[in-house]
Amino acid sequence: MILRPFLLLAFLTGAAAADDARPTMASVLEASEPADWRPLQDDDVLYLQLASGRVVVEMAPAFAPQHVANVRQLVRDKYFDGLAIVRSQDNYVAQWGDPESETDAARPFGKASATLPAEFFRDANGVPFHPIDSRDAYAKEVGFVNGFPAARDSATGDVWLLHCYGMVGVGRDTDADSGNGSSLYVVTGHAPRHLDRNVTLIGRVIDGMELLTTLPRGTGPLGFYESAAERVPLRQVRLGSELPKDQRLQVERLRTDTETFDRLVASRRYRAEDWFANPVDAIEVCNVPLPSRPTGSSVP
Amino acid sequence: MILRPFLLLAFLTGAAAADDARPTMASVLEASEPADWRPLQDDDVLYLQLASGRVVVEMAPAFAPQHVANVRQLVRDKYFDGLAIVRSQDNYVAQWGDPESETDAARPFGKASATLPAEFFRDANGVPFHPIDSRDAYAKEVGFVNGFPAARDSATGDVWLLHCYGMVGVGRDTDADSGNGSSLYVVTGHAPRHLDRNVTLIGRVIDGMELLTTLPRGTGPLGFYESAAERVPLRQVRLGSELPKDQRLQVERLRTDTETFDRLVASRRYRAEDWFANPVDAIEVCNVPLPSRPTGSSVP
Numbered sequence: 001m002i003l004r005p006f007l008l009l010a011f012l013t014g015a016a017a018a019d020d021a022r023p024t025m026a027s028v029l030e031a032s033e034p035a036d037w038r039p040l041q042d043d044d045v046l047y048l049q050l051a052s053g054r055v056v057v058e059m060a061p062a063f064a065p066q067h068v069a070n071v072r073q074l075v076r077d078k079y080f081d082g083l084a085i086v087r088s089q090d091n092y093v094a095q096w097g098d099p100e101s102e103t104d105a106a107r108p109f110g111k112a113s114a115t116l117p118a119e120f121f122r123d124a125n126g127v128p129f130h131p132i133d134s135r136d137a138y139a140k141e142v143g144f145v146n147g148f149p150a151a152r153d154s155a156t157g158d159v160w161l162l163h164c165y166g167m168v169g170v171g172r173d174t175d176a177d178s179g180n181g182s183s184l185y186v187v188t189g190h191a192p193r194h195l196d197r198n199v200t201l202i203g204r205v206i207d208g209m210e211l212l213t214t215l216p217r218g219t220g221p222l223g224f225y226e227s228a229a230e231r232v233p234l235r236q237v238r239l240g241s242e243l244p245k246d247q248r249l250q251v252e253r254l255r256t257d258t259e260t261f262d263r264l265v266a267s268r269r270y271r272a273e274d275w276f277a278n279p280v281d282a283i284e285v286c287n288v289p290l291p292s293r294p295t296g297s298s299v300p
Numbered sequence: 301m302i303l304r305p306f307l308l309l310a311f312l313t314g315a316a317a318a319d320d321a322r323p324t325m326a327s328v329l330e331a332s333e334p335a336d337w338r339p340l341q342d343d344d345v346l347y348l349q350l351a352s353g354r355v356v357v358e359m360a361p362a363f364a365p366q367h368v369a370n371v372r373q374l375v376r377d378k379y380f381d382g383l384a385i386v387r388s389q390d391n392y393v394a395q396w397g398d399p400e401s402e403t404d405a406a407r408p409f410g411k412a413s414a415t416l417p418a419e420f421f422r423d424a425n426g427v428p429f430h431p432i433d434s435r436d437a438y439a440k441e442v443g444f445v446n447g448f449p450a451a452r453d454s455a456t457g458d459v460w461l462l463h464c465y466g467m468v469g470v471g472r473d474t475d476a477d478s479g480n481g482s483s484l485y486v487v488t489g490h491a492p493r494h495l496d497r498n499v500t501l502i503g504r505v506i507d508g509m510e511l512l513t514t515l516p517r518g519t520g521p522l523g524f525y526e527s528a529a530e531r532v533p534l535r536q537v538r539l540g541s542e543l544p545k546d547q548r549l550q551v552e553r554l555r556t557d558t559e560t561f562d563r564l565v566a567s568r569r570y571r572a573e574d575w576f577a578n579p580v581d582a583i584e585v586c587n588v589p590l591p592s593r594p595t596g597s598s599v600p
Contacts, residue, residue: 090509090510090513091465091466091509091513118577120577120578134437135435135436135437136435136437137434137435137436137437137582137583137584137585138580138582138584164490165391165489165490166391174574174575176577189465189489189490189513190464190465190489190490190491190586190587191490191584191587192587193580193584193587194568194571194576194579194580194582194583194587196580197577197578197580198575198576198577198578209390209391210390210517213390213391213489213513213514213517214513214514214515214516214517215514216510216514217510217513217514268494271494274474275474275498276494276498277418277420277476277497277498278420278497278498279494280438280493280494280496280497282437282438282494283437283494284437284438284491284493285437286490287490287491287492287493287494
C-alpha cells in the first residue's frame with residue numbers, strides 16, 4: 001500500500017538517499033562546524049508571552065537602530081504587558097499593540113519616542129552583505145546580512161531587509177515617520193515584498209511562529225478583531241537580557257556568511273532527494289531556510 | 301493620536317486618494333465590465349465540509365485531466381466522506397486523505413484509479429497562456445491560464461501550474477506516478493515553488509482558506525497529527541454539480557486574459573496608494589490577487 005498521506009516525506013528528511021555529489025540540507029548541517037553557528041544576543045531577543053505559549057523574535061539593530069532602541073525602552077517600561085494581538089489577516093500579517101491607541105485611554109509611551117524617522121533602508125557601506133544567486137522579482141541583488149534576508153542596490157548604495165515569512169515590522173500611518181515600534185506586525189503568509197522599503201523591519205520570529213499563524217482571522221476590515229473578546233492578550237513582553245538565563249531560548253542560529261551556508265543554499269537550489277523528479281536548481285530568497293539548533297549541540 | 305493599530309489600512313483599501321494616472325486595484329475593479337468576469341463550472345468545483353465551515357476548491361482540468369477526473373469519481377463515490385485532514389505543517393501545507401491508507405483498513409478506491417501518470421506539466425500548444433512582466437526565480441516566463449498561476453518554457457514547449465498560496469496538489473510517494481488524488485494538500489505558507497513540476501497540481505482554494513490555515517500544526521514529523529483525535533474530519537466532499545444550486549458558491553472570478561486583468565496587475569506592480577513611500581513597480585506572480593465577486597454583482 002502506498003504511503004499516501006505521508007507523501008512529501010522523502011524530500012524533507014535526510015533519510016532519502018541522495019546523489020553524493022549533491023548534498024542535502026541534512027548532510028550540510030551534519031557536516032557543519034561549531035563556527036558555522038552564532039549565539040543569540042540577549043538584548044536583541046524579544047519574548048512575547050501568550051496564553052498559548054511563547055513567541056521569540058530576534059531583532060536586527062543594524063538595520064533599525066532607533067526603532068530597536070525604542071522597542072527595548074518600551075519593553076523595559078513594560079509597555080506591552082497586557083496589550084494584545086489586534087489583527088490577523090489571512091495570507092498577510094498578524095499585528096499587536098494598544099487597542100486603545102486612538103483613544104484618550106491610550107497607554108503613554110513614557111521615556112520612549114512617540115514617532116521616529118523611518119528606517120526603511122540604510123547605507124550598504126560596511127554592511128556584511130552575503131549575496132545568493134537568485135533572480136528576484138523585486139530587487140537587483142538579494143542575500144543575507146547577519147542571518148536576515150536582505151537586498152542591495154549598488155546604484156543607490158542601499159541595503160534593506162525583506163518581507164519574508166516571519167519578518168517583523170513597525171506599524172505606521174500614512175506618514176513614513178509615524179511609527180515608533182509600539183505596534184508591530186509579523187508576516188504570516190506569502191512574502192508581501194511590495195512592502196520592502198516602505199516599512200521599518202526590526203527582526204524575525206525565530207520560535208513560536210505557529211502561535212501567530214494559527215490565530216483566528218479577524219472578521220473586520222484587514223483582519224482586525226471586531227471585539228475585545230477576540231483579541232489575544234500579550235501577557236508580557238521581555239528582552240532576553242531581562243530574563244533569568246534558564247528562561248532564555250537555548251538555541252544557536254546558522255550563520256549566513258559562511259561556506260556552510262553557501263552549501264545549504266546550494267542544497268536547496270538543487271534538491272537531490274530521490275523524491276524530486278525535476279529539481280529546478282533555483283531558489284527564491286524567502287525560501288532559504290535559516291536553521292536553529294540547541295545551543296552547543298553537535299547535531300542539527 | 302496616530303491610528304497605530306490600523307497602520308497598513310491605507311494601502312489595502314480604495315479609500316486613499318491615488319494618482320489619477322496610476323490606478324489602484326479598487327479603481328480597476330470598479331471600472332470592470334461583466335465580460336471581465338467568469339462563472340465557476342460546477343463540475344470543476346469541490347466543496348469540503350468541515351465542522352468549522354466550508355472550503356471551496358476550483359479545479360483545473362486543463363492541466364490535470366486524469367487526476368481531476370479521478371477526484372470527481374472519488375467524490376461521486378463519497379470516498380472522502382468521513383476521512384480527515386491528517387497534516388498541518390507551518391509555512392508549508394495542510395493535507396487530507398485516508399489516515400488508514402497504509403493499513404489493511406484502507407478505504408478502497410472503487411471505480412477510481414489507484415495510481416495515475418504524473419501530470420506535472422503539459423504541452424503549451426493551444427493553452428491560452430497570458431504572461432505577466434515579472435522576473436521569476438524559478439521559471440523563464442510566468443503568467444496565468446484560466447485564472448491559475450502558471451509558467452511556460454518556450455524551449456521545452458511546456459506549461460505548468462505554480463505552487464502559490466492556496467494551490468492544491470496531489471500527494472504522491474517517491475514514484476512520480478504514485479498519486480491518484482485520494483490525498484490532496486494545499487499550500488498554506490510562502491510559495492514552495494521548488495515543488496513545481498514535481499507534483500500534479502489540480503486547482504486552488506477560492507473560499508474558506510482560513511479554515512485550513514488556522515488549523516493547529518501537527519506535532520509529528522512534517523506536521524502530521526500524532527493521534528486520531530487531532531485529525532480534522534472531512535464531513536463530506538461534493539462537486540458543485542452534486543449540490544442544489546442554492547448551496548453552490550455564488551461568485552464569479554476575475555478573468556486573467558483581459559485588459560482589465562493587465563490593469564489590475566499594473567495596479568499591484570506600482571502601488572499608487574498614498575501609504576506607499578517607495579512603490580517598487582514590480583511584482584512576483586504569487587502576489588497577483590485573483591478576485592472573486594458575488595455573481596451578477598456590479599461592484600467588486
